[in-house]
Amino acid sequence: MGKNAAVWKYGNGLIAAAAAVSLLAGCGAGGGQQAGDKEPAQQQGSAPKGPVKISMMANLHTPEVPSDLIEKMVEEKTNTELDIQWVPDGSYEEKLNASFATGTLPQAVYMKNQSTLILFKDAIRDGQFWEIGPLLKDYPNLSKLNPAVLHNTSVDGKIYALYQERPLSRQGIIYRKDWADKLGLSEPKNTDELYQMLKSFTEGDPNGSGKKDTIGLTDRSDLIYGAFKTVSSYFGTPNNWGEEDGKLIPEFMHPGYMETMKFFKKLHQEGLINQDFPVTSKTDQQNLFITGVAGMYIGAMGDVVSLHQKMVDINPDIELEVHNRVEGPDGKLGVWAIPGYGSAVLFPKSSVKTEEDLRNILDFYDKLMAPELTNLIYYGVEGTHYNVVEGKASVVDDTKLTDREVKPYQAIMIGGPSTIDMLEGYFKLPVKAKAEELTVDNENFLIHDPAAPLDSPTYTERGVRLQEIIKDATYNFILGKLDEAGFQGEVDRWLKEGGNQIIEEFNASYQMAKSNG
DSSP states (O other), X not given: OOHHHHHHOOOHHHHHHHHHTTTGGGSOOOSSSOOOOOSOGGGTTOOOSSOEEEEEEEEEOSSSOOOSHHHHHHHHHHTEEEEEEEEEGGGHHHHHHHHHHTTOOOSEEEESSHHHHHHTHHHHHTTOBOOOGXXXXXXXXXXXXXXXXXXXXXXXXBOOOEEEEOOSOOEEEEEEHHHHHHHTOOOOOBHHHHHHHHHHHHHSOTTOOSSOOOEEEEOOSOTTTSSHHHHHHHTTOOBSEEEETTEEEEGGGSHHHHHHHHHHHHHHHTTOBOTTGGGOOHHHHHHHHHTTSEEEEEEEGGGHHHHHHHHHHHOTTOOEEEEOOOBOTTSOOOEEOOOSEEEEEEOBTTTOOSHHHHHHHHHHHHXXXXXXXXXXXXXXXXXXXXEEETTEXXXXXXXXXXXXXXXXXXXXXXXXXXXXXXXXXXXXXHHHHHHHHHHHHGGGSEEOOTTTTOOOHHHHHHHHHXXXXXXXXXXXXXXXXXXXXXXXXXXXXXXXXXXXXXXXXXXXXXXXXXXHO
């Protein structure tokens, strides 16, 4: 593995998880026609002489359809003829559902995210998409895809999708280092020191105004991507669901969740956090940090770039720092993880007629994971879209050029830096480079969601509404409107209105996946 793979490599916790599911790729196919267990396509003497025609549907995140510069280069290097349907992000799911209903899906279909993939689980079980798990070992690059992430895309323990990698956890702390230095504070190593920093930022006059015009933490109305879930990880709370005595239970029934609520209640009572955070937008949350009202922001560490850019326009002397290792009361580290993928690619049997066709398409994606092609798709053409600085890719400042010719093609990428020896990005801002390093370091103490590949019909139908009960109860506890008994009463209401059924269904799915794996 090269430099970038070393920076992005998975830590011990994920390696253990990967080992636990490493046999998944060998599980048998189910439902409809199956992809057999044969030698690699390139060794079967069946590779077509002419370009392989491949149709795909991809999510467009830029205002305009890209030029075909990158597409033509990819076609030449992979001996393919690509037919890419670019669908604007805002209408992607509508187009996807319409194509599925009319039987007009292309050969490679990108699921927009985990939620979209979940919606297609019944169709997958019905045998409408190819199972690819048994074939991945036949391809040198596809076989490097992370088993733990593949498991998170699985249906009943079987692999149907390739995936586009996402860092498993970007979560951490961004704080005013200039304030901390003035107050003699070092990075908070545990939850007690975290509290003390927030208290000092509020009461220690860190900006030197002589007034009490600062607060420690700025937060927003988001129990997931705001500060709450990350701090909850510090207190040992499971990630959405956790296993207890062999059975999955929701995170809010774990003691760590209650301890986190008590921590935030203390911050609120003492004025160390913006008092209206349960109704604060992300924009307003960030503005409190940008304008120098708050000294800490907890969320994606990569946000430090955009925050820094806006803050130096107001105060050129500000200095930011990022931090990720905060021990809980038990002395342990933990941070919640996403399933490890953004989009996932399925192969419908309505358009991929034979196993030979499937193998030709998989061969294309295998070639796409080669470092040369990955760098081309992700960064563009060296000398035009990026330059190599200190052995890393420094993207040119011409956003219009990269948006028009490069960025859209990132949507068709498979795998990512942890499985491909691709170039690292070059970051001019040192704290951004550190944020990337700490994102990788997070992988040493991840808290995975064991229910990520599972499903529950009741959760699909009523989960969002039921979660509002818990969200409201959480905020009401923090605001002092509910005590512990009152919060438990809301949990009981969640259980009565469908929660018990959700628990039963997730556990049944959990056991099924174990038996199939």
